[in-house]
Amino acid sequence: MARDAIATVPGVELVDLGSSGLRVSRLGLGCNNFGSRLDLAGTRAVVEAALEAGVTFFDTAEVYGGGGGSERMLGEILEGRRDRVVLATKFGWAPDRGLGRPETVRDAITGSLERLRTDYLDLYYLHKPDPDTPVGETLAALDELVRAGTVRAIGCSNFSAEQLQEAERVARELGTARFTVLQNEYNLLKPGDAEDVLPLCRELGVGYVPYFPLASGLLTGKYRPGEPVPEGTRLAGRHIDDERLERVEALARFTAGRGHRLLDLALSALASTPGITSVIAGAMRSEQVRANAAAIRWHLAEDDLAALAAL
Numbered sequence: 001m002a003r004d005a006i007a008t009v010p011g012v013e014l015v016d017l018g019s020s021g022l023r024v025s026r027l028g029l030g031c032n033n034f035g036s037r038l039d040l041a042g043t044r045a046v047v048e049a050a051l052e053a054g055v056t057f058f059d060t061a062e063v064y065g066g067g068g069g070s071e072r073m074l075g076e077i078l079e080g081r082r083d084r085v086v087l088a089t090k091f092g093w094a095p096d097r098g099l100g101r102p103e104t105v106r107d108a109i110t111g112s113l114e115r116l117r118t119d120y121l122d123l124y125y126l127h128k129p130d131p132d133t134p135v136g137e138t139l140a141a142l143d144e145l146v147r148a149g150t151v152r153a154i155g156c157s158n159f160s161a162e163q164l165q166e167a168e169r170v171a172r173e174l175g176t177a178r179f180t181v182l183q184n185e186y187n188l189l190k191p192g193d194a195e196d197v198l199p200l201c202r203e204l205g206v207g208y209v210p211y212f213p214l215a216s217g218l219l220t221g222k223y224r225p226g227e228p229v230p231e232g233t234r235l236a237g238r239h240i241d242d243e244r245l246e247r248v249e250a251l252a253r254f255t256a257g258r259g260h261r262l263l264d265l266a267l268s269a270l271a272s273t274p275g276i277t278s279v280i281a282g283a284m285r286s287e288q289v290r291a292n293a294a295a296i297r298w299h300l301a302e303d304d305l306a307a308l309a310a311l
Contacts, residue, residue: 010084012293017086017277018207020153020180022122024086026271027296028057029289030211030282034073035065038284041049043073043243044182049286051084052294059183059211059280060116061127062108063296075117088123090157092130092138100130104138109145122183124151127159135163136170140201143176155181155209160195168204179206186210186267188251188308189244194273202275210270211280216282218248219266254311258304264295271302 021233022267029050034043050058058078064070071089078085091108092099112178113119124145126138145151156167156179164182171178182201186193187210201208214220248262255265270279283289300308 006028007050012056013297014056015277016207017123017153017203017209017259019082019182019205020123020155022153022181024057024278025055027053027055027267027293028059028209028278028280029055030280031060031070031074032064033070033282033284034060035069037176038189040076044077046283046287046289047074047077049273049289050293051081053290055289055293056084057088057278057280059088059209061125062112062115063127065091068111071112071115075115079117080120080200086122087118088125088155089095089116089121090125090127093127098133099128099129100120100126100135102137102141105138105141105145109150113150118146120150120152122152123155125155125157125181125183126179129160129163134170135167136174136176137191137231139167139171139174139176139178146177153177153180154208155179157183159184159197161200164197164200164204164206181207181209181277183209183211185212185250186270186276187213187215188269189215189247198273198275204287208275209278209280212277213279213281214263214266218244218303219251219262221262223248227284238307250311254308260298261295262269263291264298265308267292269294269300270299271296272298272305 012262013026015026017024038046060069060070060074062071089112092104098104124142130138135245142154146154153175159182167179184193184197223245228265236258251265255262266282267279272278281292
């Protein structure tokens, strides 16, 4: 099967990932739990559920799973089925290696390809900005990978509007590949990028991919004001301030009035926002994948989005 021929499940919507040339499912699978909170068997169950639900976009990083564990497990589980997914990974998290130095790029891609058992990546992200390396040097090294066919598209993560704008200017000035996808934290409790980063992405044709859309579980409906944090949840043992929980309650009332769950709103409000492409959500169990896939099918109309913004 050719690289562009992704097998799809009937009824699952695919979207363009900005101007990257990649086409992915509206729901992406975040793979940061693999190799750390999930063993191989648990990871396999989540991956199989994602494939069955029509999720084609898998998002990992060289540091996930204790430094390569997530990539290794994905490589083993997807072997022989690599062409069924759009595979993204990230480099440049550990400061001691030099986040975006050209030699870091070259070393990191070799390790990721080996662990993922593939000869190419669909999308390769710089995991966070490097304050010590000019972005032009990073882009030049990534451009080599794109020209060689090792990487189909490049992206950046945890960038501000100013950093993205500078990277765009430098790429055009140098004639290198440009960042066509940006992945930042964004959810209904943390929508700060709506003010500057998201409008810039729309202007530049950069696909915006939000991570932590469920706010570490706060937007699943498990946590209520005045009640203890449930044992066994991700936020067990941590204090959640009442103000945030009251905001969650207001969102829950909004969804209940429209015949949906809070989880539906958390994912679909993002996916329905212009400029946002695929929404990355992690999972610990196969049933969570299925719930996320069902939730994101709700398309919010403009009046719903306006009411939500007013709320």
